[in-house]
Structure formats: structure tokens, C-alpha cells
Amino acid sequence: MAVQHEKRVFGYPSSLTDAPFHYCPGCTHGIAHRLVAEAIDDLRLKEHTVGVASVGCSVFTYNYFNCDMQQASHGRAPAVATGIKRVSPETIVFTYQGDGDLASIGTAEIIHAAARGENITVIFINNTNFGMTGGQMAPTTLPGQKTTTTPLGRDVKKAGYPLRVCELLSALDGPAYLARVSLHSPKEVLRAKKAIRKAFETQVAGAGFSLVEVLSTCPTNWGLPPKKALEYLRDEVAKYYPLGEFRDGPREVEACSTR
Amino acid sequence: MLHQIVCAGFGGQGVMLLGQVLAYAGMLEGKEVSWYPSYGPEMRGGTANCTTVISDSVIGSPVVSNPTALIVMNQPSLEKFKDRVEPGGLLLYNSSLVSEYEPKSGIRAYPIDAGRVAAELGNPKVANIVVLGALLALAKPVTVSSAKKALEMVLPARRHHLLSLNYAALEKGVELVD
Amino acid sequence: MERKLMKGNEAVGEAAIAAGCRYFFGYPITPQNELPEYMARRLPEVGGTYLQAESEVSAINMVYGAAGAGARVMTSSSSPGISLKQEGLSYLAGAELPCVVVNMMRGGPGLGGIQPAQSDYFQATKGGGHGDYHLLVLAPAYVQELVDLVQEAFDLADKYRNPVMILGDGVLGQMMEPVAITKYIDPRDLPKKEWATTGASGRRPNLINSLYIDPVELAAHNRKLAAKYQRMCREEQRFQEYCLEDAETILVAYGVMARICRSVVDMARHSGLKWGLFRPISLYPFPGDALYDRAKEAGVRRVVTAELSCGQLIEDVRLALDGLVPTELLAYPGGLVPSPAEVFRQAKSERGALNGCSA
Structure with a gap:
């Protein structure tokens, strides 16, 4: 029998370190990390990339991404990324932020980075609660959803309504790419992979601000086994937060006369 | 030698520029100088003032409560500052806008009809420079020629076509009190 | 040497550029607006970047990112805005990132006022944000000194990998004095920061x-930081003396208040009183060793602290003197800058007339 040359079709992304993830069983952070690392690998960006870790469950991303990293204070990752990008426009800068970080304390930073069309990539993990601190209500918590600070379910009359970040940012001229994806099935994971890659490509092309909102599970704080959590993600979360691309390509806006 | 000069008036009357010309001229003569303006909301259409210190030695406080010379370009500034002039000091006021004033003893007060003189020169905006000329003649903090050089440095290049008008205003101010 | 008449705020900007700073992240607040305005105009001319952030919070975090990327970077604000930057300053100190932050102080607390004050002394010198850290704090009194210290601040920030604060006030920012800037550094000539991202x-x-996250590691990190601050205390105490040789009364003041006190000393000497001035230039580290040495002289009867705040500087003065001689406080809060005559009159009375709460 003739010797067949083996072709590598799947492997461990070189943009991930070999440190084991600290995430809970069934949490989809690990998948999201891998998708980001694969995009960096595919585009051969590892040696030119600087990541910005945020505060939340993903606070330790600097242990997992095998590139230069900065740790930002709570919510400020887009501002930190702006500082890095302005100093080194040739580096690829991404932030990895949860919904407590980005959609609550960091709303000013994300809105203004997007409005500036800052040429950075934001990976936004929306799992509808503050995971690291023990499952409190986030701005993204669904109406009626139970958390430790909405023990009877989120009452919108008292706690208000969730923020839809992609829709919010799509009102701005600054963003070049905005997409919401979900990790509830292999098919959706593949779609997410494409979106994340596209976001990095947007930055490489110098087109401007890109953000991918990744709907993600939190089995521990949702009080659901991993499989049920995926179903909740599909049936409830992805229903409230419609999937799709909200911006695909930079907008041209004509300047007003100087006065 | 220590000159502590306060210039006060409406925003737009050029009191800040007046103080800066003095400071610049002092610097050109190799003296120690400082210029300190009032700032903030009071500058938005209200009264503005600045303090210029010209000295032979290191300047201590750039903030002055009792000036050796006071220039007031409008009535509210006179009311605000008239009692603060140092005994033996000088008070020049723009009599085109400020009513006749009897100073307390020991203060030399000079009405300068700066608005009218400036208008006769063809531009009421140089009233500040007319008063500056009078100050130079009376207190001699810097020479007229230094002040002319300073005007050239303080006025932006796009205003340099107005230099000869300003020189004329300066000389007119000197003549008024000579 | 060509001298130019410059506003303090603008002089900071030019001095920073001369020191190789090419990045400035700003936000408007009175009385420091001329600085971001100057940088917005000037930085593009030298290939730099000025960016107006959406808040002081964002600005200081942009500084964090830029400093981490290895650049010489600056931000500025005035008291309320500096409060907003405290979180970021704690992170910068914790991550050992060099940068220069300018505070042109105005009166507080809260929105306070916009006139000159020195009421952020504690905030600047004792940490300000959370955690065991210090900024290196320099307090110039003259516009030329402001220029010199801004340039030095960038070197010190890099030397210690620590944020350095220039602590000025509304007077220093707004006033014009002649300055000369002789040395311009090309940022490409600066040593490469191997740790940068x-x-x-x-x-x-x-x-x-x-x-x-490991308390053992955090303790080690804190000890390393503490050793750094101790080194600052050994190597970076700066001060200026005026007429101290035979002084019986020592005035202690910094910034604009020190200039006023210099005039007060002249008045006192003129009327035959043996007064002198001790002016701290570095506020952290506080030049306490030198102050103690001067106060130890036989003729010294008392030390009078004069500040545009209600008894902040005097705490460091008392710590330094450790009961050596009686201390008095002249406190001028709220943006009312006193005249030399007023300070002289009050300092002459046996106990300062405006003694604050800690006197």
C-alpha cells in the first residue's frame, strides 16, 4: 500500500497558550476564545496583535491568548485599546469584554470608541449576567430572568429594560462592522467564526470599528446543566437578541462646512 | 524697580492685550515679567482684567491686590478697583466711557479721552493703545520703542497691517499727558 | 537663549513635546483648557496625536493603553477631573506604567469653583486612588520651572515606571512668563521599552x-512598589530655600503660595524681621529631611505653613518636624488668593489668624 501524506485539517490554535481554561463546565467562553485565536492564526496576526483583557470572568484572558496583552480596569478596555492603537496603528488591537463590563460600567467607552470609528476589534460576550461576581443582574439580563439581584425575575418596571448593544451602536456612523452571533449549535459556532474573522479583517483593512456580540451561556449562574443552557441560549436569549449583521462596511459621511 | 499694573475693562476692549504688550516689552528689555488674567465665566461678556508685573528682580506674587498703576476702560472696573491703588500710585481711566472721578489723596488720576482719540485715528478699537501710551509717558515701566516691538510680537501676523495705526495710537497717548 | 512669553498651560504643552511626548488625551475643564487646545494644534505638526476623550475616565485609560504601548504620554485636568482619573492612576501605578498627569488645581470639594487652589494636596501625595501607591508629585512655582519640571517628569516617569504628577494651580496655568526651551528630544532616540506591548x-x-490574584504574589508586588517609593524618597527630594541662613521664622509653602511668601519674606526682612522661606518642589517625596535640618538651627522659633487649603501641607510639615519647633497654619481655601500684605499681617500675629481645623 502506498504511503499517504497526511494533511492537517484541525489542530490547536497557536494563538492560544496551553494553559487550561478556568471557566465553568459548559461555559462557552472557551469556544469564543478559540474562535478569536483561530481568526488571529488564519490571518497570521499573532506577532502583531495586542489584546486587552477586561474585568469579569474573562479577566484572565491574558493567560490564554498567546500574544501581547494589557489588562484594563472595569469597562475601560475600549479606551485602553484606543491608546494602544493610536501609538501603534500597525498593531492589531482587540478587546475581549463581557456584558457587565461593556454594557454596564463601560457604556461610555464603547459608544465613543464606536462613534470615533476607532480601528479596533471588540469581542463582546453577552451571557445576560455578571458571571464572575456570582450571577447578578446585568443590563443584558432578560425581562423576567432570575439573577441573584433580581431573585423574583427582572421586573422591567423596577429594573428597566435590557440594552441591545448592536442595535444601539448601529445608530452611529462610526462602526464599520457590527454582528451578533450565538454559540448554541455547531452551525452557529461556524457563523460566529466567520463574523469574528470578518471583524479582524475589517481592522486589517483599516476600515474602522468592528464589534461581534457573542451570545454565550452561563450554566452555573443560570442554574442549568450545559445542554439545557444551550437550549435557553437558543430559545430565549437569541430570541430577545436577534442574530445577524447590523453593519457591513464603513459609512461615508460628508463633512459639514467648517463654518 | 517694581511695576504692578492692573488693566481692567469690558471683554473686547483689549485690556488683556494691553497687559501682554507691557509684559512682552519688559521681557525684551531683559526684565523679569509676569502676566496674570482673570478667567472663567466672568470673561464671557463681563469685565476682564489682568495684572502685569515688571521687575528688576525675581517676581514673588504674580497676583497683586494693590497695583502701582491701574488702567480702567469702563465704569464697572473703576468701581471695582479704584480703592486698591497703592498710595502714590497712578490711575488712568478712559474718560470716553468713565465719568469724571475725584481720586483719594495720594493717588494721581488721569482722565484719558481714549475713545475719542481712537475714533479720530479712524479705529475705536485702539483706545487701549492710546491709554498704554499715556501710561508709558507717566510711569515709564518700559520704553515706547520696546512697546512697539512688543506690539509686533503680540499681534498675530494677520493683524500686522494694523501696526502703524497702533504705533500712531501709542504716540498720541504719550502726547496727551506730556 | 531666546525667551518667549508663554502661558503656563501652553508652556506645559511645548515642554512635553520637547521631552518627546507625542500623545495627549484630554478633556475640557477650566482652568487648564489652553493645554489640550495647544496640544490639538501643535501635536499634529510634530507627527503626534491629540485625542479628545469622552471623559476624564476614558482619557486616563487611553493614557494607560498608550503608556503600555511604550510611548511618552500625557493627560491634564483640574481638580474635579483629576478625581475622575483616580481609578486609572491606581491602575497605572499598579501596572508600573510611566506617564505624566497635570493637575491645575481649582477650589473644591464637589464642583467647588474655578479659582486657584491647592486643596488636592492629600489626593496627589497620599495616593488618591485605592491601594498602596504613590505618584511622584512635582509642584512648580514659576512658568520656567514648570517647563523644566515637565521635561524632567517624563524622565522620572520612565526611571521609576510610575505616573508623575505636575501639581500646579489656576495661577500657574493662566499666567504668562518668559520661558526658554533649549532641549528637544526626538522620541525615536529614547531607549526602547522592552516590556511594552x-x-x-x-x-x-x-x-x-x-x-x-494570589495574595503571596500581591504582597510581593506591593513590597516591590514600596521599595520603589523608598528609593524615590532617598533620591528625589527637591526644595528651594530663600533667606533661611539666620531665619527665626520659617515659612513653608509651595506653588503660587510660595511666590506670595517670597514677597512676604521680603516685606519681613524690610521691617527687620528674620524670616525665610522653605519651598518644597517635590511634594511626594516630601523634602522633610532638609526641612528638619533647617528647623533644627538654634535661632528657629517657629515654622508657619501657608497653603491655599485648610491644613493639608501642614501635616507633612509636622510629620517632618516631629515636634521640633512650634508650627502654625495660614489657610486660604476656596480660590481666594491672598496678597503678600495680608499674609504678612497674619503671619506676624503670634498665632495665624486663619488657623484651619488641624491647627
Whole structure:
């Protein structure tokens, strides 16, 4: 029998370190990390990339991404990324932020980075609660959803309504790419992979601000086994937060006369 | 030698520029100088003032409560500052806008009809420079020629076509009190 | 040497550029607006970047990112805005990032006022944000000194990998004095920062971080920081003396208040009183050793602290003197800058007339 040359079709992304993830069983952070690392690998960006870790469950991303990293204070990752990008426009800068970080304390930073069309990539993990601190209500918590600070379910009359970040940012001229994806099935994971890659490509092309909102599970704080959590993600979360691309390509806006 | 000069008036009357010309001229003569303006909301259409210190030695406080010379370009500034002039000091006021004033003893007060003189020169905006000329003649903090050089440095290049008008205003101010 | 008449705020900007700073992240607040305005105009001329952030919070975090990327970077504000930057300053100190932050102080607390004050002394010198850290704090009194110290601040920031604060006030920012800037550094000539996050090409990845989840590691990190601050205390105490040789009364003041006190000393000497001035230039580290040495002289009867605040500087004065001689406080809060005559009159009375709460 003739010797067949083996072709590598799947492997461990070189943009991930070999440190084991600290995430809970069934949490989809690990998948999201891998998708980001694969995009960096595919585009051969590892040696030119600087990541910005945020505060939340993903606070330790600097242990997992095998590139230069900065740790930002709570919510400020887009501002930190702006500082890095302005100093080194040739580096690829991404932030990895949860919904407590980005959609609550960091709303000013994300809105203004997007409005500036800052040429950075934001990976936004929306799992509808503050995971690291023990499952409190986030701005993204669904109406009626139970958390430790909405023990009877989120009452919108008292706690208000969730923020839809992609829709919010799509009102701005600054963003070049905005997409919401979900990790509830292999098919959706593949779609997410494409979106994340596209976001990095947007930055490489110098087109401007890109953000991918990744709907993600939190089995521990949702009080659901991993499989049920995926179903909740599909049936409830992805229903409230419609999937799709909200911006695909930079907008041209004509300047007003100087006065 | 220590000159502590306060210039006060409406925003737009050029009191800040007046103080800066003095400071610049002092610097050109190799003296120690400082210029300190009032700032903030009071500058938005209200009264503005600045303090210029010209000295032979290191300047201590750039903030002055009792000036050796006071220039007031409008009535509210006179009311605000008239009692603060140092005994033996000088008070020049723009009599085109400020009513006749009897100073307390020991203060030399000079009405300068700066608005009218400036208008006769063809531009009421140089009233500040007319008063500056009078100050130079009376207190001699810097020479007229230094002040002319300073005007050239303080006025932006796009205003340099107005230099000869300003020189004329300066000389007119000197003549008024000579 | 060509001298130019410059506003303090603008002089800071030119001095920073001369020191090789090419990045400035700003936000408007009175009385420091001329600085961001100057940088917005001037930085593009030298290939730099000015960016107006959406808040002081964002600005200081942009500084964090830029400092971590290895650049000389600056931000500025005035008291209320500096309060907003405290979180970021704690992170910068924790992650050991060099930068220069300018505070042109105005009166507080709260929105306070916009006139000159020195009421952020505690905030500047004792940490300000959370955690065991210090900024290196320099307090110029003259516009030329402001220029010199801004340039030095960038070197000190890099030397210690620590934020350096220039603590000025509304007077210093707004006033004009002649300045000369003689040395211009090309940022490309500065030593490369091997720890910076510039993309891990041909080396292991770099990490800019202030998180030490293991208490043993955090304790070690804190000890390392403490050793750094101790080194600052040994090597960076700066001060100026005026007429101290035979002084019986020592005035202690910094910034604009020190200039006023210099005039007060002249008045006192003129009327035959043996007064002198001790002017701290570095506020952290406080030049306490030198102050103690001067106060130890036989003729010294008392030390009078004069400040545009209600008894902040005097705490460091008392710590330094440790009961050696009686201390008095002249406190001028709220943006009312006193005249030399007023200070002289009050300092002459046996106990300062405006003694604050801690006197």
C-alpha cells in the first residue's frame, strides 16, 4: 500500500497558550476564545496583535491568548485599546469584554470608541449576567430572568429594560462592522467564526470599528446543566437578541462646512 | 524697580492685550515679567482684567491686590478697583466711557479721552493703545520703542497691517499727558 | 537663549513635546483648557496625536493603553477631573506604567469653583486612588520651572515606571512668563521599552497588568512598589530655600503660595524681621529631611505653613518636624488668593489668624 501524506485539517490554535481554561463546565467562553485565536492564526496576526483583557470572568484572558496583552480596569478596555492603537496603528488591537463590563460600567467607552470609528476589534460576550461576581443582574439580563439581584425575575418596571448593544451602536456612523452571533449549535459556532474573522479583517483593512456580540451561556449562574443552557441560549436569549449583521462596511459621511 | 499694573475693562476692549504688550516689552528689555488674567465665566461678556508685573528682580506674587498703576476702560472696573491703588500710585481711566472721578489723596488720576482719540485715528478699537501710551509717558515701566516691538510680537501676523495705526495710537497717548 | 512669553498651560504643552511626548488625551475643564487646545494644534505638526476623550475616565485609560504601548504620554485636568482619573492612576501605578498627569488645581470639594487652589494636596501625595501607591508629585512655582519640571517628569516617569504628577494651580496655568526651551528630544532616540506591548514578534508575549490574584504574589508586588517609593524618597527630594541662613521664622509653602511668601519674606526682612522661606518642589517625596535640618538651627522659633487649603501641607510639615519647633497654619481655601500684605499681617500675629481645623 502506498504511503499517504497526511494533511492537517484541525489542530490547536497557536494563538492560544496551553494553559487550561478556568471557566465553568459548559461555559462557552472557551469556544469564543478559540474562535478569536483561530481568526488571529488564519490571518497570521499573532506577532502583531495586542489584546486587552477586561474585568469579569474573562479577566484572565491574558493567560490564554498567546500574544501581547494589557489588562484594563472595569469597562475601560475600549479606551485602553484606543491608546494602544493610536501609538501603534500597525498593531492589531482587540478587546475581549463581557456584558457587565461593556454594557454596564463601560457604556461610555464603547459608544465613543464606536462613534470615533476607532480601528479596533471588540469581542463582546453577552451571557445576560455578571458571571464572575456570582450571577447578578446585568443590563443584558432578560425581562423576567432570575439573577441573584433580581431573585423574583427582572421586573422591567423596577429594573428597566435590557440594552441591545448592536442595535444601539448601529445608530452611529462610526462602526464599520457590527454582528451578533450565538454559540448554541455547531452551525452557529461556524457563523460566529466567520463574523469574528470578518471583524479582524475589517481592522486589517483599516476600515474602522468592528464589534461581534457573542451570545454565550452561563450554566452555573443560570442554574442549568450545559445542554439545557444551550437550549435557553437558543430559545430565549437569541430570541430577545436577534442574530445577524447590523453593519457591513464603513459609512461615508460628508463633512459639514467648517463654518 | 517694581511695576504692578492692573488693566481692567469690558471683554473686547483689549485690556488683556494691553497687559501682554507691557509684559512682552519688559521681557525684551531683559526684565523679569509676569502676566496674570482673570478667567472663567466672568470673561464671557463681563469685565476682564489682568495684572502685569515688571521687575528688576525675581517676581514673588504674580497676583497683586494693590497695583502701582491701574488702567480702567469702563465704569464697572473703576468701581471695582479704584480703592486698591497703592498710595502714590497712578490711575488712568478712559474718560470716553468713565465719568469724571475725584481720586483719594495720594493717588494721581488721569482722565484719558481714549475713545475719542481712537475714533479720530479712524479705529475705536485702539483706545487701549492710546491709554498704554499715556501710561508709558507717566510711569515709564518700559520704553515706547520696546512697546512697539512688543506690539509686533503680540499681534498675530494677520493683524500686522494694523501696526502703524497702533504705533500712531501709542504716540498720541504719550502726547496727551506730556 | 531666546525667551518667549508663554502661558503656563501652553508652556506645559511645548515642554512635553520637547521631552518627546507625542500623545495627549484630554478633556475640557477650566482652568487648564489652553493645554489640550495647544496640544490639538501643535501635536499634529510634530507627527503626534491629540485625542479628545469622552471623559476624564476614558482619557486616563487611553493614557494607560498608550503608556503600555511604550510611548511618552500625557493627560491634564483640574481638580474635579483629576478625581475622575483616580481609578486609572491606581491602575497605572499598579501596572508600573510611566506617564505624566497635570493637575491645575481649582477650589473644591464637589464642583467647588474655578479659582486657584491647592486643596488636592492629600489626593496627589497620599495616593488618591485605592491601594498602596504613590505618584511622584512635582509642584512648580514659576512658568520656567514648570517647563523644566515637565521635561524632567517624563524622565522620572520612565526611571521609576510610575505616573508623575505636575501639581500646579489656576495661577500657574493662566499666567504668562518668559520661558526658554533649549532641549528637544526626538522620541525615536529614547531607549526602547522592552516590556511594552508592541506585538510579540520574535519574543515572548508581554503583559501589562495590575492583577495578582494570589495574595503571596500581591504582597510581593506591593513590597516591590514600596521599595520603589523608598528609593524615590532617598533620591528625589527637591526644595528651594530663600533667606533661611539666620531665619527665626520659617515659612513653608509651595506653588503660587510660595511666590506670595517670597514677597512676604521680603516685606519681613524690610521691617527687620528674620524670616525665610522653605519651598518644597517635590511634594511626594516630601523634602522633610532638609526641612528638619533647617528647623533644627538654634535661632528657629517657629515654622508657619501657608497653603491655599485648610491644613493639608501642614501635616507633612509636622510629620517632618516631629515636634521640633512650634508650627502654625495660614489657610486660604476656596480660590481666594491672598496678597503678600495680608499674609504678612497674619503671619506676624503670634498665632495665624486663619488657623484651619488641624491647627
